[in-house]
Amino acid sequence: MPRFPSSPAFWRSPVRGARFTSVLGLVLLAGMTVLFVTGLLSYAAYNPDLDPVNDKTPDKGLLGFFLFSWPTDPHWLYRLTQGVHVTLGLALVPVLLAKLWSVVPRLFALPPVRSLAHGLERLSLLLLVGGALFEFVTGILNVQLDYAFPGSFYPLHLYGAWVFFAAFLAHVVLKAPAAVRNVRKMRAGRRDGGEEGEVEDDEAEEDELVSPDPAPPTVSRRGALWMVGGGSALLFGTSVGRSFDGPLRETAVLSPHGGPEPGEGPNGFQINKTAAYVGIDxxxxxxxxxxxxxxxxxxxxxxxxxxxxxxxxxxxxxxxxxxxxxxxxxxxxxxxxxxxxxxxxxxxxxxxxxxxxxxxxxxxxxxxxxxxxxxxxxxxxxxxxxxxxxxxxxxxxxxxxxxxxxxxxxxxxxxxxxxxxx
Incomplete structure (x- = not known):
């Protein structure tokens, strides 16, 4: 009998499960919060209340409640906050993709709306997933100096961040208690000598992400988490060096302006745009x-x-x-x-x-x-x-x-x- 994405048996990976998803969710809870805060700090650093010169988002209204006069001490402050924002954002890409992969069966579940509460949850998930993908894609394009998106990066990224974080908070309120319980069960299972990749029958009945007809396992859930963590560590290690001095800068092969400095001598350090590019006569x-x-x-x-x-x-x-x-x-x-x-x-x-x-x-x-x-x-x-x-x-x-x-x-x-x- 043919299987369709709406059928639970269509999704056969034995790795999927509430506990696996919960671990990824808790990592994103911490990481996304830091990203949001450092993003707001980055926006405040531009002094956008100096109208109309620095204000790239004139319709921000209440969304600018957090703005303040950016300090000059310590002198490396923006270097730190923006370095954390961009490096952490890159490092979280594997976690975000793994999280979306782990819950994709829910996107095809039928009926699409079972109740008013379920409908509101599905709407929040739409804003959450759409907002996350939008923020990560526009952020990565900006990091690579590729402005393929329509409009200015500043208002797009700011408004997108608020939409995403509002949906993110709603999702956390709904799902965080269950995520913590699932992680505690995983730890308890390890203390009892079990393999967290094994799913008991009673758990499979309660966990809609567990396949009723799983394929033969090729990796345990612990192994899958190690793969995700390894991908994040690789992105972190090949990006973070650009925020430091000395030999570590040479390791930043995936960050913009990575590798050796462009030129030699007193003026041989990084720029974004040349005089010719911006039209200087x-x-x-x-x-x-x-x-x-x-x-x-x-x-x-x-x-x-x-x-x-x-x-x-x-x-x-x-x-x-x-x-x-x-x-x-x-x-x-x-x-x-x-x-x-x-x-x-x-x-x-x-x-x-x-x-x-x-x-x-x-x-x-x-x-x-x-x-x-x-x-x-x-x-x-x-x-x-x-x-x-x-x-x-x-x-x-x-x-x-x-x-x-x-x-x-x-x-x-x-x-x-x-x-x-x-």
Whole structure:
């Protein structure tokens, strides 16, 4: 007799079962919570309340209740939170896929809705599975700098995260107690000397994921869990190095900008986009032609590169950390403090600043910084890095460098600074 996906006997893997699914679910419970929190922190780091410059999600409304002024200490803060977010997201891919595989028979169960409560549960599962796949796919595409999805990554990922997490919380409330009970039974079975891959008859009757006609086993449930864990460990080990300095960086073969540094010398560290890619005309950045325009309470000041180099210059060792999860080692930057430039136009107590760039293509062609970021003594309009003038791809003749800020707020090819409350 032919079997269809709606028939329990269609799904014959002896690995499936409530206990196997529960272990994966508890791992995702912890991991997804960390992903959600670090994702919100990443969004807050962009200072999206600085309208309209940094706000890529103008209709967020109540979804922006958590926003706060992003701090500058410790200087590696964004490097840590975004490194955890991206690396953990990649490492959880095998767990998510295994979890979806383990419960796929339920998607074809008939009747599709047995009661109102069952219908609501099925709806939450639709949002949960759809939201998880959407978040992971868009996140991985963004990490690989492949913007194949329609629209801007920022609002898509933010709204998707809230839809997913709301369904996730509903699912946890419904399923967490049963998951904990199943894991406790699995542990009890091991203490009694049993193999957790074996299913007793009474359990099979209660567990709708256990096949009534299982195929011969090729791997135990414990072995399957080890395979999933091994896949996660492999992704973790080949991605995490990009958030560290030293030899460990060479192990990040699957992360963006993995492997050796692109080039040698003082400017031989990572970038996302070259000057040519974003449309920078070399004539605009020529040291003789370029001028920095600074505006504020007392008026406008125009400064040449020579004028800037005559001002007091300061140094700071800071990394660049990007939303894609990669970061550089600390680089030695040298330039004029932003708060000193604010003082030139009448501000003893530095306000917010709107930074304009010569960049013509790509997101964040201009960006804004909070007053606390401007006031930090390590926040510079950098002219040099590691003892040499900036290269064209690193923002020559001048770029912003701010501790703990996402890479896109460290604007390159700066042409104008507008100080004032935003």
């Amino acid at each position: 070399p004539r605009e950045t020529d040291s003789e032609a370029w001028r920095l325009v600074v505006t504020g309470r007392s008026g406008t000041v125009r400064l040449s590169l020579t004028d800037l180099r005559r001002m007091p210059l300061h140094s700071a060792a800071l990394p660049i950390a990007c939303v894609e999860g990669w970061s550089t080692a600390d680089q030695w930057w040298r330039g004029v403090r932003l708060r000193d430039l604010a003082a030139l136009v009448g501000y003893d107590d530095p306000p917010d600043v709107f930074v304009r760039s010569l960049q013509r293509r790509g997101a964040f062609r201009s960006a804004a910084l909070r007053a606390n970021q401007v006031a930090d003594a390590r926040s510079l309009l950098a002219l040099d890095v590691n003892g040499e003038p900036l290269s064209a791809d690193h923002g020559r003749p001048a770029r912003i460098i701010v501790p703990a800020a996402p890479g896109v707020l460290n604007t390159k090819w700066v042409t104008r600074l507008e100080f004032g409350e935003l």
